[in-house]
Amino acid sequence: MIEIKNLKKFYGERTVLDIPELIINDGEMLALAGANGSGKTTLLKILGGIIKASEGSLSVSENILYMPQNSYAFRGDLIKNILVGGADRSKALELLEKLELSHLADKKAKSLSGGELQRLSLCRVLSKKCDVLLLDEPTSACDAKGAELVIKAIKEYQSESGCTVIMSTHSPMLALNASDRLIILNGGRIESDGSPEETLANPETQWAKSFAAGWKI
Ligand SMILES: Nc1ncnc2c1ncn2[C@@H]1O[C@H](COP(=O)(O)OP(=O)(O)OP(=O)(O)O)[C@@H](O)[C@H]1O
Numbered sequence: 001m002i003e004i005k006n007l008k009k010f011y012g013e014r015t016v017l018d019i020p021e022l023i024i025n026d027g028e029m030l031a032l033a034g035a036n037g038s039g040k041t042t043l044l045k046i047l048g049g050i051i052k053a054s055e056g057s058l059s060v061s062e063n064i065l066y067m068p069q070n071s072y073a074f075r076g077d078l079i080k081n082i083l084v085g086g087a088d089r090s091k092a093l094e095l096l097e098k099l100e101l102s103h104l105a106d107k108k109a110k111s112l113s114g115g116e117l118q119r120l121s122l123c124r125v126l127s128k129k130c131d132v133l134l135l136d137e138p139t140s141a142c143d144a145k146g147a148e149l150v151i152k153a154i155k156e157y158q159s160e161s162g163c164t165v166i167m168s169t170h171s172p173m174l175a176l177n178a179s180d181r182l183i184i185l186n187g188g189r190i191e192s193d194g195s196p197e198e199t200l201a202n203p204e205t206q207w208a209k210s211f212a213a214g215w216k217i
């Protein structure tokens with residue numbers, strides 16, 4: 001279980017995250033939505049231990065994997081880029097196959113397109129085991145087919161491992177197809193929290209209503 005109490009993040013005078021209480025149960029698949037700058041990445045980075053909260057407490061497993069919003073490639077081919085994460089070769093090949101990157105396996109990772117690189121970044125993360133998987137906009141660079149592959153791979157990883165998945169997204173498809181809970185952030189605060197279908201069909205607040213309308217649901 002992940003437990004957050006009175007969590008705040010300040011940058012100078014600005015409060016960019018303010019969460020009085022949040023409990024995320026083991027095995028939950030949680031989507032974090034909200035406009036640019038609403039605090040999604042900040043929350044994921046705090047959960048992943050990349051940055052520290054300014055105030056409050058957080059209890060979370062130490063066995064966490066984090067996929068950043070901006071994908072990156074190391075020097076070398078795709079397989080080498082996955083093995084960097086500590087995977088064995090057969091696992092790397094299996095993931096490349098699953099994310100339809102096998103035909104590029106021996107190419108330089110730095111030469112990949114944005115969507116290909118994002119799928120490689122996911123392969124690197126999914127090659128390892130964890131209790132908590134943090135994914136920052138895992139389908140943002142993907143076309144429709146790529147997004148489907150990513151969603152399928154995340155769901156399979158979750159059902160095999162039982163881990164908790166927390167992913168930020170601007171994609172209604174990801175929120176509806178791969179999550180059992182949707183939290184909408186607004187200015188660093190939780191505006192809405194519930195099942196994706198319910199939240200999008202019956203938004204709790206006026207703000208969440210206009211946000212859901214923007215998603216054309
Ligand atoms: N290092 C920093 N210094 C100052 N302000 C920061 C810093 N990092 C983030 N912020 C601010 O915190 C706010 C929340 O940023 P965050 O990256 O969490 O947003 P986000 O919801 O992930 O947005 P996006 O959808 O664009 O990825 C933004 O207004 C951002 O400008």
Ligand SMILES: [Mg+2]
Pocket residue numbers: 040041042069136168
């Ligand atoms: Mg972000």
